[in-house]
Amino acid sequence: MVPHEPPRQPPLGFLFLPPIRVQGYSIAGEETVVQIPEMDVCFDIGRCPRIALASNYIALTHGHMDHAAGLAYYYSQRHFQGMGTGTVLCHKSLEQPIHKLMEAWIDIEAQRTPYEVIAMEPGTDSEEFELKNTIHLRAFETIHTVPALGFSVVEKRSKLKEEYVGLPQEKLVELKEAGHEITYLRQIPLAAFMGDTAPGDHFMRDDVRKAKVLITECTFTEPDHQDRAKVGRHLHITDIVDMLDDIESESIVLTHLSRRTHMKQAREQLDAAIPAKHRDRVHLLMDSRTNRARYQQQADGELNP
Secondary structure, three states, X not given: OOOOOOOOOOOOEEEEEOOEEEEEEEXXXXXXXXXXXXXXXXXXXXXXXXXXXXXXXXXXXXXXHHHHOOHHHHHHHHHHOOOOOOEEEEEHHHHHHHHHHXXXXXXXXXXXXXXXXXXXXXXXXXXXXXXXXXXXXXXXXXXXXXXXXXXXXXXXXXXXXXXXXXXXXXXXXXXXXXXXXXXXXXXXXXXXXXXXXXXXXXXXXXXXXXXXXXXXXXXXXOHHHHHXXXXXXOOXXXXXXXXXXXXXXXXXXXXOEOOOOOHHHHHHHHHHHOOHHHHOOEEEOOOHHHHHHHHHHHHOOOOOO
16 A cells, blocks of 8 residues: 655745745744845744745744744855855844854854844834845834734935925035035835734834735634634734724735634635725735736736736
């Protein structure tokens, strides 16, 4: 008798939400790692799938194993493959534990792996980090069973003040040399990642609710699982529905679905719960069948990318 094949891991989730790609894997209690290649950042590291190595930065929301297990491997493989030293940005409470983790691996491997860890502390100068020119990562507190952060990615553009638009260059130089502030800083929220969290005011931040793409956990969709969500400080689909009118994001990507819920069932429950006017902008990262069909429509020009 031929034995059964081993169970296969679901494929990585993928959504093209112009101008960015959201890709990764997120199942509650198993693994969460979500990458935006265009921003050079990976939110959480899960078990460090190969795609995560391409990101110079890991924005770590909290220390639970399903979000952080791949840390040492990420650092090691980046070094081994000559990709440069990886950098992890995390809650201040995780800085020293990560140092201890990497020190432990020196004894295990009999070698030292180079790594960088940067503590981010909301409300201080260290709450923000420049990922690349004009693109900044900002940290804020969320609500979970352990200290946890959410992150927003904001583009900062220097713009000429309206009253000076149309003036010749020599006049602008003259005004600037005379001490006039002729520009202002425009901040554009590009993406936000919430990590594991209960509902709270952090969803109403301008750099979250106005982000072009909001990526948030939604662990539970079944009607009788609302109490489970509250106990674990997670979100239920009803929490998402309650916030939809206030969230201005073009796209909302739901992650961290409970493994108790089959994807077909989750899709049906999502479609039933989300009001029709919002349905087209809400996506499940791990709904491979729906997302693959959507991407094919984009590729064929049938759907505006």
